[in-house]
Amino acid sequence: MLLNGKVALVTGSANGMGRGIARRFAEEGCDLIINDLSLDAAERVAGEIRSLGRRAIAVKADITNSDEVENMTQAAVKEFGKIDILVNNAGGVPGTAGRGNSDNITSEEWDRVVDLNLTGPFLVTMSVLPVMKRNNYGKIIFISSMGAVSPCVSVLHYHTAKAGILGLTINLAFELAPQNIYVNAIVPGPVDTTFWNALVPAGPEREALFSAIAKKEVPLERIGRPEDIAGPALFLASQLSDFVTGQIIYAAGGQPLLAHGATFNIEAFLMARAQGRTQSVV
Numbered sequence: 395m396l397l398n399g400k401v402a403l404v405t406g407s408a409n410g411m412g413r414g415i416a417r418r419f420a421e422e423g424c425d426l427i428i429n430d431l432s433l434d435a436a437e438r439v440a441g442e443i444r445s446l447g448r449r450a451i452a453v454k455a456d457i458t459n460s461d462e463v464e465n466m467t468q469a470a471v472k473e474f475g476k477i478d479i480l481v482n483n484a485g486g487v488p489g490t491a492g493r494g495n496s497d498n499i500t501s502e503e504w505d506r507v508v509d510l511n512l513t514g515p516f517l518v519t520m521s522v523l524p525v526m527k528r529n530n531y532g533k534i535i536f537i538s539s540m541g542a543v544s545p546c547v548s549v550l551h552y553h554t555a556k557a558g559i560l561g562l563t564i565n566l567a568f569e570l571a572p573q574n575i576y577v578n579a580i581v582p583g584p585v586d587t588t589f590w591n592a593l594v595p596a597g598p599e600r601e602a603l604f605s606a607i608a609k610k611e612v613p614l615e616r617i618g619r620p621e622d623i624a625g626p627a628l629f630l631a632s633q634l635s636d637f638v639t640g641q642i643i644y645a646a647g648g649q650p651l652l653a654h655g656a657t658f659n660i661e662a663f664l665m666a667r668a669q670g671r672t673q674s675v676v
């Protein structure tokens with residue numbers, strides 16, 4: 395098994411990619427700290443991990459709150475004595491309804507979205523790093539987004555924060571390499587998770603949107619699943635990547651291969667949705 399005896403903290407792991415990553419790590423022998431905003435939801439996933447035969451604790455903490463983050467790190471150290479792997483996964487666009495272009499963005503929304511998607515991962519990393527430095531070992535994985543490098547809709551705060559994640563990855567990798575701490579990022583393409591609840595409710599409309607995106611934007615012609623991100627995360631968390639740091643892995647169905655102009659216009663879709671005529675744009 396690739397992660398035997400290791401301990402991983404995965405933020406936002408009650409749902410979606412975080413849950414997929416945590417489960418995949420557990421299958422490889424890893425013990426887990428399951429973090430999310432809801433203790434009940436985190437407990438459910440911690441229970442799944444235990445039923446896979448691994449140890450797990452659930453910790454309720456908002457990654458944008460430095461006190462809660464520090465308490466989470468202390469809870470992890472108390473339970474396991476170390477943190478080998480940190481996956482900075484929590485993030486998203488809740489409450490934005492897809493808005494965020496130069497005509498409609500507000501500075502309050504900017505602060506909130508940048509807090510969640512850039513400052514939060516920074517706070518968690520700064521809290522966990524002393525633990526990794528003490529052990530002279532660590533694998534840190536950040537989750538960015540295709541929108542950071544090739545947006546197909548203008549969401550200024552989210553995409554800027556996710557681009558900042560890439561800068562954080564590269565600078566930290568450079569700084570921490572002598573301490574045997576590896577830092578890499580995954581750039582996911584569209585993945586079917588609760589992330590999309592902030593944009594379109596689950597159901598036929600979401601299916602239509604996904605099939606349009608898959609057909610027009612993804613060379614592999616499908617929407618990703620959490621397991622598609624868990625594979626690259628396992629590589630970056632394990633000794634398979636012991637000569638890899640400061641790297642950015644696109645797990646996006648080949649998306650970076652497409653020219654920008656080939657993308658599906660999700661902004662038009664969301665506008666049409668507000669006017670009750672989505673079928674005309676998919």
Ligand SMILES: NC(=O)c1ccc[n+]([C@@H]2O[C@H](COP(=O)([O-])OP(=O)(O)OC[C@H]3O[C@@H](n4cnc5c(N)ncnc54)[C@H](O)[C@@H]3O)[C@@H](O)[C@H]2O)c1
Pocket residue numbers: 405406407408409410411412429430431432455456457458483484485486487510514537538539540581582583584585586587588589590
């Ligand atoms: N799904 C996609 O298409 C997609 C594409 C590119 C990047 N991403 C990124 O991938 C990561 C995982 O997203 P996902 O698709 O699994 O989303 P998701 O909504 O299914 O899961 C995110 C989890 O993070 C938790 N969370 C949110 N805010 C938090 C906070 N302040 N503190 C702690 N936990 C918090 C949520 O409760 C949720 O359980 C996010 O960073 C997201 O921005 C998603």
